[in-house]
Amino acid sequence: MITCLLFSTEDCHLCELAEAELMPLLAQGLQVEVVDISESAELIERYGVRIPVLRLEAQDAELGWPFNSEQVAAWLNQQLGL
Template sequence: MPPESTLPECQLFGTLGCHLCEVAEGVLMHFVEHGLLVELVDIAEDEQLSETYGLRIPVLRRNDTGEELDWPFDNPDRVASFLR
């Protein structure tokens, strides 16, 4: 995992009642415990986000680069690589 000082801020796009979104939150919790800042964004509250991410959630997005990681990212190594 990258050092805490280099972890980017991210957004996790999902919605309530999405089982995979809950799994994604669980995967990311390890990284949050090591300094990752993740904003949970409910796509149901925004029509444009619903159109963009509705069939893709959960999606992890880096705020610094705009790069997105689509599910599945249940392998922590895949998330760590994305955060580098």
């Protein structure tokens, strides 16, 4: 099972679009933990103007917006060597 972090914040239209793009992949076993950057000054500094950002912690890899579900799947395959 693959788990990604999705850095976002409340009332972010682009973050809502990103979550919608991830829905088909959730049905295929992807797990996404949504991280609200507003709870951390460090995360605001790092991601404030870049959200939404999808991150694979183990691979230290990030995919910034814009992306669609096909691009996320291809990125995951590349990062995980599938």
